[in-house]
Amino acid sequence: MRIDILSLFPDMFQATLGESIVGRAQDDGFLDINVTDFRQYTTDKHRHVDDAPFGGGAGMLLQAQPIFDAMAAIDQEVAGKYPKGRVILMDPAGRRFDQKYAQELAQEEHLTFICGHYEGYDERIRNLVTDEASLGDYVLTGGELAAMVMIDATVRFVPGVLGNQASPMGDSFSNGLLEYPQYTRPADFRGMKVPEVLTSGNHQKIKEWRMRESLRRTLERRPDLLEAAHLTREQEIMLQDLKLDQESDDEE
Template identity: 90%
Template sequence: MRIDILSLFPDMFQATLGESIVGKAQDNGFLDIKVTDFRDYTDNKHNRVDDTPFGGGAGMLLQAQPIFDAMAAIDEETKDRYPKGRVILMDPAGRRFDQDYAQELSQEEHLTFICGHYEGYDERIRSLVTDEASLGDYVLTGGELAAMVMIDATVRFVPGVLGNMSSPMGDSFSNGLLEYPQYTRPADFRGMKVPEVLTSGNHQKIKEWRQREALRRTLERRPDLLKTAKLTREQRLMLEDLKLDQDPDVPD
């Protein structure tokens, strides 16, 4: 996957995307990430990328010209190897980012993120994009942090990045539920013991326990997720039992 990022602060990305799993994925050739400082594409002698809005108002807006020219340069550089792909504008008014969105983006060969600053964008910049995305109902000082979060969540689904493709598929939210509790050695830590079923070697019982505990955790912490989760018949029966355990006085 090729990922391009347009930002006024390219150094912000090195610590996050150059280390750990994402950094190793780049070293191993699974990801090609490039950050472009679109200030390099200004056509005025003061290298300004923003200006006051027509009609008045507070704050400054990013100008269209540097973004358009930076995008044209990326298109020229990548045209022989990558498709244009999705162009994502980081914006509080955009589509809410979640695990399904991350998995959807991971199917693309090429993603481009445009990170804004100041009061907002010249509206004509939106003509370049396929997606407008937001992390939630709050405003950050710039789009860089949001882009980092989206990239990190997305590339986990790219084959080779994690090594084991079953890992992201078992994450919280990937199947509509929170993830079940997990344990590692020692089996008894200061009197806190690992559930016996996990050391039994009975894989069927372990699977059932994990399903039940994922349902229990979701019911207790995020019951809203159960409204849209696609549950099997077995899981629905488990869920009904768990609800009775929560409130045994509730009639059938």
């Protein structure tokens, strides 16, 4: 996968995307990440990339020209190597980013993120994009942090990045539920013991325990997720038992 990022602050991406899993994925050739400072494409002699909005109003807007020209340069560079792919505008009014969205983006060979700053964008910039995305109902100083979060969550699903492809599919939200509790050695740490089923060697019992605990954690912490989850008959029965247990505890 190739990922292009348009930003006025390219140095922000070096430490985050150059370390850990994303950094190794680049070293191993699974990812090609390129950051473009679109200020380099301005035709203004003072290198301005923003201006006051027509009709008045607070703040400054990013101008269309530098971003259009930066996108044209990227298109020319990737022509014949990668498809056009998705172009994602970071915007608080965009589609809410979640695990399903990350899996969707991971199917692409080429992604481009446009990171805004200041008050907003010249509306014509939206003609360049396929997606408008947001992390949530709040406003950040710029789109850089949001883009980094989206990239980190997305590349986990790119084949080869994590090594074990079963790993991201077991993450919280991947199956609509929160992940079950996990433990490692020692089995007894300061009197806090690992559930016996996990050391039993009975893989069927372990699977059932994990399923039940995933449902329990989701019911307790994010019951809203259960409304959209596609549960098997076995999971539905487990969930009903957990709800009865919860009601019994509340009564006590």
